[in-house]
Amino acid sequence: MSFNYTKYINRCFKLARKGAGNVSPNPLVGSVLIKNRKVIGEGWHKKIGEAHAEVDVVKNAKGKVYGSTLYCNLEPCCHTNKKTPPCAPFIIRNKIKKVVISNLDPNPEVNGKGVKRLREVGIEVITGALEDEGNEVNKFYFKFVKEKLPYITLKIAQSVDGKISLSNKEQTWLTGKLSVKYVHKLRSEYDAVLVGAGTIKTDNPLLTVREVKGRNPKRIIIDGKLRIPTESNVIKNAKSTETWMLTSTVSPKKKIEILLKKGVKIFQLQTDKNKRLNIEGVLKELANQEITSVLVEGGSEIFSQFIEKELFDELIILQSPKILGKGIGYYNFKKMKKLQLMDVEKLGNDIKLVYRRNSTHSL
Amino acid sequence: MSFNYTKYINRCFKLARKGAGNVSPNPLVGSVLIKNRKVIGEGWHKKIGEAHAEVDVVKNAKGKVYGSTLYCNLEPCCHTNKKTPPCAPFIIRNKIKKVVISNLDPNPEVNGKGVKRLREVGIEVITGALEDEGNEVNKFYFKFVKEKLPYITLKIAQSVDGKISLSNKEQTWLTGKLSVKYVHKLRSEYDAVLVGAGTIKTDNPLLTVREVKGRNPKRIIIDGKLRIPTESNVIKNAKSTETWMLTSTVSPKKKIEILLKKGVKIFQLQTDKNKRLNIEGVLKELANQEITSVLVEGGSEIFSQFIEKELFDELIILQSPKILGKGIGYYNFKKMKKLQLMDVEKLGNDIKLVYRRNSTHSL
Numbered sequence: 038m039s040f041n042y043t044k045y046i047n048r049c050f051k052l053a054r055k056g057a058g059n060v061s062p063n064p065l066v067g068s069v070l071i072k073n074r075k076v077i078g079e080g081w082h083k084k085i086g087e088a089h090a091e092v093d094v095v096k097n098a099k100g101k102v103y104g105s106t107l108y109c110n111l112e113p114c115c116h117t118n119k120k121t122p123p124c125a126p127f128i129i130r131n132k133i134k135k136v137v138i139s140n141l142d143p144n145p146e147v148n149g150k151g152v153k154r155l156r157e158v159g160i161e162v163i164t165g166a167l168e169d170e171g172n173e174v175n176k177f178y179f180k181f182v183k184e185k186l187p188y189i190t191l192k193i194a195q196s197v198d199g200k201i202s203l204s205n206k207e208q209t210w211l212t213g214k215l216s217v218k219y220v221h222k223l224r225s226e227y228d229a230v231l232v233g234a235g236t237i238k239t240d241n242p243l244l245t246v247r248e249v250k251g252r253n254p255k256r257i258i259i260d261g262k263l264r265i266p267t268e269s270n271v272i273k274n275a276k277s278t279e280t281w282m283l284t285s286t287v288s289p290k291k292k293i294e295i296l297l298k299k300g301v302k303i304f305q306l307q308t309d310k311n312k313r314l315n316i317e318g319v320l321k322e323l324a325n326q327e328i329t330s331v332l333v334e335g336g337s338e339i340f341s342q343f344i345e346k347e348l349f350d351e352l353i354i355l356q357s358p359k360i361l362g363k364g365i366g367y368y369n370f371k372k373m374k375k376l377q378l379m380d381v382e383k384l385g386n387d388i389k390l391v392y393r394r395n396s397t398h399s400l
Numbered sequence: 401m402s403f404n405y406t407k408y409i410n411r412c413f414k415l416a417r418k419g420a421g422n423v424s425p426n427p428l429v430g431s432v433l434i435k436n437r438k439v440i441g442e443g444w445h446k447k448i449g450e451a452h453a454e455v456d457v458v459k460n461a462k463g464k465v466y467g468s469t470l471y472c473n474l475e476p477c478c479h480t481n482k483k484t485p486p487c488a489p490f491i492i493r494n495k496i497k498k499v500v501i502s503n504l505d506p507n508p509e510v511n512g513k514g515v516k517r518l519r520e521v522g523i524e525v526i527t528g529a530l531e532d533e534g535n536e537v538n539k540f541y542f543k544f545v546k547e548k549l550p551y552i553t554l555k556i557a558q559s560v561d562g563k564i565s566l567s568n569k570e571q572t573w574l575t576g577k578l579s580v581k582y583v584h585k586l587r588s589e590y591d592a593v594l595v596g597a598g599t600i601k602t603d604n605p606l607l608t609v610r611e612v613k614g615r616n617p618k619r620i621i622i623d624g625k626l627r628i629p630t631e632s633n634v635i636k637n638a639k640s641t642e643t644w645m646l647t648s649t650v651s652p653k654k655k656i657e658i659l660l661k662k663g664v665k666i667f668q669l670q671t672d673k674n675k676r677l678n679i680e681g682v683l684k685e686l687a688n689q690e691i692t693s694v695l696v697e698g699g700s701e702i703f704s705q706f707i708e709k710e711l712f713d714e715l716i717i718l719q720s721p722k723i724l725g726k727g728i729g730y731y732n733f734k735k736m737k738k739l740q741l742m743d744v745e746k747l748g749n750d751i752k753l754v755y756r757r758n759s760t761h762s763l
């Protein structure tokens with residue numbers, strides 16, 4: 038019998054993705070149980086604190102799981118200092134015969150130890166099945182665990198000539214309905230969205246998920262001097278949707294008190310010599326708060342800092358079919374950045390371009 | 401019997417396109433002859449001065465064409481003041497029974513008269529079969545005949561942040577091999593390429609077709625003050641590849657003489673109050689010279705003029721996966737331009753975006 042794992046591992050990815058937005062800081066994990074060449078169960082990690090995929094799939098299985106093969110996109114865990122019991126002993130107890138996984142869990146508490154435990158009792162374990170695709174599924178988790186930093190995606194809506202607005206003082210609506218819907222979908226999957234205070238002042242956005250089904254992300258506002266108007270939309274509904282403000286240690290106490298009363302969470306961080314918040318410091322603080330993924334939505338100065346310091350992982354351009362001719366771009370640095378094109382898609386009259394950060398080149 | 405023209409008209413388009421680059425200022429025309437549901441001949445207009453498609457297809461036909469149906473993407477001509485004899489009488493003489501065409505010929509000498517002539521002798525004529533697609537095939541010819549102006553395509557290679565170069569004084573190589581190949585293909589199909597003198601000075605391009613098979617376009621250089629270095633590549637091989645310089649009426653006679661000796665063709669035009677050549681005047685002169693299509697390849701000032709005055713039909717962006725962060729864009733105007741997205745394609749790590757000019761919007 039030839040062994041073809043592609044179909045089942047791909048199914049695991051699909052199941053895993055169903056947990057997107059609800060399991061952070063855990064990884065997305067899906068699982069399929071096969072016995073006598075038939076699928077006898079499917080499962081996935083649905084919510085932080087609830088059953089892992091390996092447990093869920095056994096719970097859902099039709100018939101006895103004894104002697105079956107478990108497909109899973111992540112190495113079963115074996116550590117106990119967490120909310121749910123470890124999965125490797127569970128697999129052993131259920132007398133599963135063979136385990137096929139796409140990725141080892143880079144979490145140092147697991148990282149090969151789960152596989153070792155299974156092999157020690159004679160379970161056949163195959164690893165690295167569609168590993169690259171598995172890396173994509175858990176790009177947030179892997180970055181977070183390996184680098185102790187959130188995965189950063191810059192989402193930039195721009196004109197054909199690379200402008201994000203006509204000026205710093207007026208809202209410029211560039212993209213169409215399908216792009217807006219896509220952005221809401223992204224928000225529903227990222228732990229947090231992040232903007233500068235300027236974007237709040239100019240656009241007064243809600244930064245919530247409205248055009249698709251899904252939970253709202255945390256809203257993070259970088260505001261060194263705490264200049265944000267207290268009547269902003271994000272402040273007005275801070276009690277129903279989490280709103281965090283990252284500001285300097287010298288921000289006015291009175292304004293802080295007003296914001297706290299409105300339900301805003303305040304983080305006071307050190308500033309750099311230009312009295313701006315240090316972006317690296319911001320990201321470390323977010324990682325401390327278990328934010329594994331951040332969608333950066335503007336504006337020009339925030340984008341420029343992330344690009345210049347190469348602190349982003351992904352760049353999503355939503356390009357409108359307009360030429361502004363004048364206006365604000367998102368750059369202010371000397372060194373050219375080279376990207377890797379990952380994906381292109383037409384969204385109505387707009388174009389979605391997905392880039393990953395690559396090595397830095399001088400021309 | 402149901403009547404389905406799609407297949408044969410699409411074949412006509414394909415045959416027609418084989419003439420691209422070689423029939424201007426004539427239209428691209430392909431033709432198929434059908435008898436007893438079988439293709440008995442195919443033909444196309446191959447070269448200016450040679451047989452029209454309708455004649456070519458009959459010449460190539462296997463068996464007698466009597467009683468057959470002629471498919472053609474353009475109305476057969478009926479006028480005699482030109483290089484080849486008219487096609488409508490030829491069709492009648494050959495006793496073709498039915499004619500299916502996609503587009504009427506907007507040339508006022510034809511424009512419905514060809515169809516009328518056929519119908520008068522009892523030939524069944526169907527018009528408007530895949531008319532929109534036919535408009536695409538002959539977009540150069542239709543613009544030229546209707547507006548007495550060449551079809552203008554701006555080809556802009558740019559970074560993600562909308563820059564075309566790092567500065568006006570250094571060549572910036574942005575796009576990859578596949579994009580270069582695509583540009584050479586475009587050149588082989590346009591009557592002419594057009595650049596400003598600045599582009600010649602900075603990049604010293606050849607503007608020829610090298611990466612694909614095809615003939616070179618005419619090279620048109622806008623140089624109001626005739627500042628172009630006489631050792632430029634385009635000047636050095638002006639005797640083998642046509643090179644036209646459009647300059648002002650006050651350009652130095654001595655330089656003109658040098659250039660004429662090197663094989664350059666000189667056109668002296670009136671300048672506007674800023675002592676710049678008037679772009680509308682340039683295009684009218686090119687139309688006088690029977691240039692039906694122009695690929696504008698740079699630089700910043702030339703692009704900006706065409707965009708500001710809305711004198712382009714198509715905009716092809718070749719977007720490199722680089723962020724320059726500083727540099728030169730291609731804009732200098734106040735009114736936003738709205739475009740229509742026509743096509744998107746991945747060219748290696750670059751993206752090709754094809755836009756058409758649309759109505760002008762203010763935000």
